[in-house]
Amino acid sequence: MLKQFFIICSGADTDILEQCSKGEQNKYAGIGATVFFTAVIAFIAGSYALYTVFDNVYTSIFFGLIWGLLIFNLDRYIVSTIKKTGNIINELIQASPRILLAIIIAIVISKPLELKIFEKEINQVLLEQKNELTLANKNQISEQFTPTIASLQSEITNLQKDIETKEAEVNALYNTYISEAEGTAGTKLLGKGPVYKEKREKHDALLAELEQLKVENKAKIVAIENQIAQLKDDYENQVTTTQPIISNFDGLMARVNALGKLPWLPSFFIFLLFLAIETSPILAKLLSPKSAYDYKLEDQETTIKTNVLQNKSQRDAMLKADFAINDRIYTDLENEDELYTYKRKKARELMQLQADAFFKHQKNVL
Template structure:
């Protein structure tokens, strides 16, 4: 039962194989088994690749199964259409397009399995890429907010500088009127005279201005700090909202690119393995001598071809003979007076009917 199934997978003619030896049947069963298990590997590879895309097991299995059937049909077609002619050069030319197609299929099958085999290494590469993307994302977002924040901070520094300047002036006036009271500067008269009172009044007026300036600038600074806090909050919000996109940077294309960052030799050997599996039935057919199955298949096909050519030649000969007979018949009756008289009579009647019909039509027009 299993042997018959594998023979069917090989695409060979089961009726002809039944007339061949057991060894011949086993050879085609082995070719069919290779075709079948290649399709199974294609199903597994496609299911994994599609799972990384859709993140749904059922969808991945369904589409993976369809892909496996497609690969199975292609492999079966490739193997079954290679005919043994006895001339290796002709067979190689015949198999060349099929070998190219087999190479393409091997690449398509091997790549998803490479992603699974080197999954841990790929995850490490993706982690490094995600970290780099996170830093770059933060820098890009900060470029949107940094100029505004720095401008507001410079505005706060300007307001604070106004306070410090005013405060320095108040302190200088304080030192002036104290020195006047102590007699160490100004009039150098000890005591609180008119000059002292003038300087004290000037200091008190500037102190009042300083206190008012502090109140006003503090309110402005508080408002600006609120704006800075809002901008920083917006920055954090944008970073947090864009981070899931970076965290999900592990799709099929990202993994294929990450695989390209790894050493190429292990991936190349895996590809060679699948290439050997995919091309083994073709190579086996090319290297194997012409067997009983090939002779029987050739005999069956040439018999059909011969029958078709015979029927075609017979139809062409029949048509040629029919043309010749018709030419002779028309040549013989061309000179008969009886046929001429009869046709002349019918032609006259036809022309009379046409004339009557024309006259009737013209009469009705008036």
């Protein structure tokens, strides 16, 4: 039962193969087993690759099964279409497109399995890339907010400098009127004279302006600080919103790119392994000598081809003979007086009918 199943997988003609030896049947059963297990590996590889895309087991298994059946059908077609001719050059030319297709299939099958085999190393590369993307993302978002925050902080600094400048002026007037009262400067008269009172009034007026300025600038600084706090909150919210995109940066393409950053030699040997598996049925047919199955298949195909050519040749000869006979018949009829007289009579009757019809039409018009 299992042997018969593998023979079907090989694409061989079971009716012809039943007439061959057990060894010939075993050879094609081995080729079919290779085709079958290659399809199984393709199913596993395709399911894993699609799982990284859909992140759903059932969906991945469904599409992986379709992929495995597709690879099975392609491999079976490739093996079944290689015909043994006995000429190695012709066989290589015949097999070259199929070998190329087998190489493509081997690449497609091996890549998802490489992703699974080197999963830990790929995760490490992806982690480093995610960290780099996180820093770059924060820098890019920061560039949107930093100029505005810096401008607002500069406004706060200017407002504080205005207060400090006004305080310095008030302190200077304070020292001036105190020195006037002590007699150490100005008029150098001890006591609170008119000059003292004048300087004291200037100080008090400027002090009142200072207090008013402090109140106004403090309100402005609080408003600006609120704007800065809001901008910082917006920055944190945008970083938090965009971080899941970076965290999910582990799809199929990202993993393939990460695999490309790893040393190429292990991946290359895995590819060679699958290439050997994929091309082994083709190589087995190319390297094996022309066997009883090939002779029987060739005999069957040439029999059908010969029969078709014979039928075509007979139909061509029949058509050619029929043309020749028709030519002779019409040539003989051309010289018969009886046929001429009959056709002349009928033509005359037709012309009389046409003349009568024309006469009636003209009469009705008048």
